[in-house]
């Protein structure tokens with residue numbers, strides 16, 4: 045275990061992740077030739093957020109790759125934020141030192157200013173660009189050169205005399221920076237005691253594992269230089285599985301957290317972090333608390349379960365594993381973002397309904413950001429996800445893999461509705477048409493939940509006395525829930541609402557669950573307008589990088605899209621713009637950015653928040669909704 049590392053490699057596009065990964069596999073003996081395998085990696089696009097999130101969920105450490113020319117780019121910021129959220133200790137690797145314009149010191153400063161990294165270089169390069177020859181390790185004070193056709197022979201030499209001054213300066217900087225976050229090193233540094241290689245190495249390790257420091261490595265993956273020292277760095281400075289607290293949920297104990305690796309009771313537990321429905325059934329990716337030597341087999345089945353836990357699994361594990369495994373745990377809550385976009389899909393022919401639902405079931409199981417629902421009014425199937433591309437891919441897979449010809453509606457944004465003030469209801473539902481009548485009266489109020497409320501819908505029965513027999517309360521809650529599913533402004537779910545029942549009335553013969561459920565639905569609709577409802581729309585955090593000559597045009601266009609520019613930085617010849625923009629105004633944005641910047645601009649976007657739309661937009665949306673309803 046001490047020499048095992050679970051790591052991820054994350055970076056802006058094109059910085060050399062794939063090249064670096066391949067070299068790592070080569071030098072660790074996993075592949076025997078460079079260019080031998082294809083690496084399956086997770087695209088960094090917002091539409092595939094969940095792939096990145098679940099990978100981060102099971103990592104113990106990571107390497108953030110930065111390009112020594114491009115520096116800290118828009119996606120570097122996004123992936124760095126994700127790693128921070130999952131509290132993943134990390135190293136930085138400044139790649140492509142062989143390229144023209146390579147400047148690792150500039151990149152290190154950007155990491156400090158833009159990513160707020162507390163970091164320092166662990167190495168100094170010997171030469172740069174065409175002349176990049178090797179690296180000096182500031183901890184061990186040795187020079188490394190990489191010989192052989194694939195750089196596999198690492199030759200260690202003394203620090204060249206002409207570099208002693210810069211090495212001394214950078215080593216002092218490293219010690220200073222680490223001292224700021226490591227008391228033990230600080231004591232030695234302040235007392236002016238000599239600091240040995242191993243003292244320094246241990247201090248760097250403590251600070252990195254504690255996520256207070258990010259050591260910076262350098263090299264050229266493509267030219268096979270610097271990868272082995274980076275790997276040594278992974279071993280020296282990133283934690284092994286037993287040093288991090290990775291949790292799963294204990295099903296048998298009401299979802300208590302249990303420690304995965306290094307589990308103190310020595311129980312065999314596992315965390316299921318990804319499911320894939322394949323030709324041979326379900327494939328489950330697990331992280332175990334123990335290391336297995338040799339092969340083992342497991343068979344199992346799952347019952348799907350939405351909610352905080354993504355899936356509950358039941359397992360039967362063969363052979364001796366069966367005896368040792370007393371429970372198996374499942375995914376702890378990942379950051380699963382709410383889908384922001386939906387579209388209607390329908391199989392053209394009724395005969396393909398079976399295949400169609402099979403496809404949808406499978407996608408839902410594999411991808412928690414992909415949801416399937418029914419439009420309560422039209423009865424159409426609605427799929428929701430993280431963006432246009434995300435949904436396009438599933439529509440295409442329905443066609444290609446399941447051979448289902450489907451009609452597809454226009455993608456639309458997932459609006460929500462909410463109330464802004466308290467409103468009272470008092471509704472009597474009464475019908476007497478021969479036979480048994482219907483009688484139910486509900487009295488109470490609805491009001492907004494506080495912004496930080498963990499639930500989006502809360503029903504409370506605060507009735508004193510027995511005006512309504514308690515057996516009818518669940519039906520009342522059900523009625524309110526159903527009504528809140530589709531608000532009367534534009535038919536979207538009403539969220540952040542608290543409904544309180546204070547009184548009511550019933551009839552000995554005519555009251556029924558149905559009568560109370562209907563009374564609640566009508567009560568909700570009755571008081572909804574008085575609660576001053578508003579429409580909420582998804583707002584995206586958009587990061588743009590464009591050559592400065594286009595900055596004005598692009599910023600003007602963001603304003604036209606009702607975006608708010610929150611940041612504007614200069615990065616060499618580029619402008620980096622950060623803005624909050626309504627998703628509804630971002631359809632087809634990549635095409636228009638391309639034409640505004642002659643193809644030179646790039647952008648990333650991720651979900652930020654749901655916020656109220658302006659009054660005029662609300663009017664437009666409400667009118668459009670009324671018009672489609674009238675046409676039906």
Ligand SMILES: Nc1nc2c(ncn2[C@@H]2O[C@H](COP(=O)(O)OP(=O)(O)OP(=O)(O)O)[C@@H](O)[C@H]2O)c(=O)[nH]1
Nearest residue numbers: 057058059060061062063139140143264265266267
């Ligand atoms: N000069 C130079 N080029 C490099 C280096 N590392 C990678 N490249 C090149 O940069 C390009 C992108 O490298 P990849 O390894 O595909 O980068 P990536 O980060 O996996 O890219 P995406 O998967 O598109 O995000 C390729 O043309 C590589 O050959 C390097 O150290 N020096």
